[in-house]
Amino acid sequence: MSVAFEKGAHPVALSSDYSAECRGQVPTDATPTLSVAPPVATEPRATYANVVLPGDFPDPTVTKIGDTYWASATSAEWGPVFPLFKSTNLVDWELVSHVFADKPEWAEASFWAPEISHENGKTYICYTARQKGGPLCVAMASAHDPAGPYLDHGPLVGQEQGSIDGFPIRDENGELYLVWKEDGNAYGNPTPLWAQRLNEERTALLGDAPVELFRNDVPWEGNLVEGSAFAQHDGYFYMFYAGNGCCGSGCTYATGVARARQLLGPWEKCPQNPILKKNKVWSCPGHGTVAEYDGRWFLLHHAYHASSHEFVGRQGILSEFSWNAEGWPEFEGNSPQAAPLNNVSRLNLTDTFAGNHLAETWQWPISKKPVVGIGDGQLLLQACPDELGALVAQRTYAATYKATTSFNAAVLPPGTFAGITAVGDPHNALALMASYGKLQLWHVKNGVSQCLTEVVVAPTRSLGLRVEAWGGQRYRFSYSLNGVTWEAMPLDSFAVNGTYLPPWDRGIRVGLLAQGPTDVTVAFDHFTIRNQR
Incomplete structure (x- = not known):
């Protein structure tokens, strides 16, 4: 699998191995790389760009x-x-x-x-x-x-x-x-x-x-x-x-x-x-x-x-x-x-799920490891009926960013939801979730879920979902039926308040969700993060 960072960054090629079997092991022969800052200067200086992790x-x-x-x-x-x-x-x-x-x-x-x-x-x-x-x-x-x-x-x-x-x-x-x-x-x-x-x-x-x-x-x-x-x-x-x-x-x-x-x-x-x-x-x-x-x-x-x-x-x-x-x-x-870092766009991420390996940078809740695999240029995430469902996520590198994904919503059976999320932990998240013929914006706080708004959409083979964050505190969710134009989810206010999301000791992740019966697998086509200062 390859994950490409934006032009202007150091060369990056991220890869890892992961079986699609439940409770599978991550093989250890992968060699992903992450290079995000210039080397230490040979001469002493007072300041230098050394946010190394x-x-x-x-x-x-x-x-x-x-x-x-x-x-x-x-x-x-x-x-x-x-x-x-x-x-x-x-x-x-x-x-x-x-x-x-x-x-x-x-x-x-x-x-x-x-x-x-x-x-x-x-x-x-x-x-x-x-x-x-x-x-x-x-x-x-x-x-x-x-x-x-x-x-x-x-x-x-x-x-x-x-x-x-x-x-x-x-x-x-x-x-x-x-x-x-x-x-x-x-x-x-x-x-x-x-x-x-x-x-x-x-x-x-x-x-x-x-x-x-x-x-x-x-x-x-x-x-x-x-x-x-x-x-x-x-x-x-x-x-x-x-x-x-x-x-x-x-x-x-x-x-x-x-x-x-x-x-x-x-x-x-x-x-x-x-x-x-x-x-x-x-x-x-x-x-x-x-x-x-x-x-x-x-x-x-x-x-x-x-x-x-x-x-x-x-x-x-x-x-x-x-x-x-x-x-x-x-x-x-x-x-x-x-x-x-003066240019946080150097940490932009595009994952097209090429090859057959899930990148090492993907994470999941340690208490609920998902069943996940890569095939035919898609991330394959087996649904889970509990709480938010099955979750894989990426760390964020800036508090202002835009993350997108797409998948075939026309094949989602009734009772199955798939979507994109900004998540602190499995009990605290904001998520835009699609089911057959509808979209819902979920607000999850302390394990209590609430649907903030819902829209009816025609089932599409390539439904785009997007989350935008400003300063880590305000969020807006949008969808696209054609991959070009985007419609914001209707809300009384411009953006949703997400100040409650981060746990006491962790930052926010953005990721992909599949909620529903375990005999359903959702195939995501891509995932991107675009950072802004």
């Missing part, structure tokens, strides 16, 4: 394996779980595969904060997920190839209040430890950061009890510290960490740093904390991992862009730092240096 990629992690950097990020409630990127320069990233095509058997939700590392020929993914019927846990997976396939080893620790944000690291004597956060803020309690010995196979903790490194105890940190990531410099362990409120329109996230001569402490927090905080372009920078490139030091972290904020989500950006005279890391202006 545009779209909803929170909690990014990076490590260097040989001459190649590998990265991943939180996937939350979307599958497949944990994207895997590779790069030679920290800026131009190729989407290679995912850690898990399906969620591990023991886990049900909250696939957060992967940390990628490599040692003795094996690649490890330390990650967070919620145990079925239990707490948030830190778990481990491993692979002989960083692209996978990965073997899941299950949870390492799951305290009663929850355990998240695990990071494996060796101490000053070469002993392997796991550092993690106890999720006390979820219960109105402090959030200690713990360390405990980890076996060499990275499958179990050793010893009787963890050691507390430090906790949230200064005002800027608010009700939490989390997202530990380590670097070693001039005889110190440096821990970069995030504090305060991570997400949403009222977020207060920022980045601090602490240091210690020995991993188990004592730890000293930097007097200048937070060392990375918001500016006019980026807000709530935090939860990143340190990487070196050509003698320069970077933190790959997430932040909200001022013009799109929670509607796009937390995007992966690079911020360069240096070491000051007191031995502390220092960011210029104590804020992200990334310049916004």
Whole structure:
């Protein structure tokens, strides 16, 4: 399958494998690419266009394996779980595969904060997920190839209040430890950061009890510290960490740093904390991992862009730092240096479903994997009778965009709907849905569906559907019976309010739906996204 980006962008060819069988596995031999920003300059400069993971990629992690950097990020409630990127320069990233095509058997939700590392020929993914019927846990997976396939080893620790944000690291004597956060803020309690010995196979903790490194105890940190990531410099362990409120329109996230001569402490927090905080372009920078490139030091972290904020989500950006005279890391202006993408049309997407592979960039709710395939230049989506139905979606890269699709509405049987949606999660969406001879605009909020308006249309073999978004807040839905002229769905107001759509920790997706009996398959002809500043 090929997915073409607009002229003016870097060359892109996205591909993946996916069987049309129910609960099929995603093969691992696909090699999709994603290149979205110019390479790092060879000479230092104050600002540079380095939004390296545009779209909803929170909690990014990076490590260097040989001459190649590998990265991943939180996937939350979307599958497949944990994207895997590779790069030679920290800026131009190729989407290679995912850690898990399906969620591990023991886990049900909250696939957060992967940390990628490599040692003795094996690649490890330390990650967070919620145990079925239990707490948030830190778990481990491993692979002989960083692209996978990965073997899941299950949870390492799951305290009663929850355990998240695990990071494996060796101490000053070469002993392997796991550092993690106890999720006390979820219960109105402090959030200690713990360390405990980890076996060499990275499958179990050793010893009787963890050691507390430090906790949230200064005002800027608010009700939490989390997202530990380590670097070693001039005889110190440096821990970069995030504090305060991570997400949403009222977020207060920022980045601090602490240091210690020995991993188990004592730890000293930097007097200048937070060392990375918001500016006019980026807000709530935090939860990143340190990487070196050509003698320069970077933190790959997430932040909200001022013009799109929670509607796009937390995007992966690079911020360069240096070491000051007191031995502390220092960011210029104590804020992200990334310049916004001046031309968001470079991230326009056209998918004509050529070949027989579904692109790795497509996602689905992790709790309800759809039956989907590619054939004869169409995306084949098996209908589902539950809630919105079967859903596949793409991340958005800007808060103002236009997305379109088309399909043969003349063959839709009664009781089957197919359409296009702007979706926060399966319980919160706006969707234009077609059935035989009619169109309905659905408003879904907290799982309650309402038909806002309906029009009668003659069944057509090529029905076009379109959603337009302005600033992530206002939406207009239109249809075309001839592929040329468009009619807006009739409403009392110009556009539908979609401010309720994004969940607390995720951006909005746009996607395709098939709602109805499972013996019906909807064949979509194409899907496009056109972004605007």
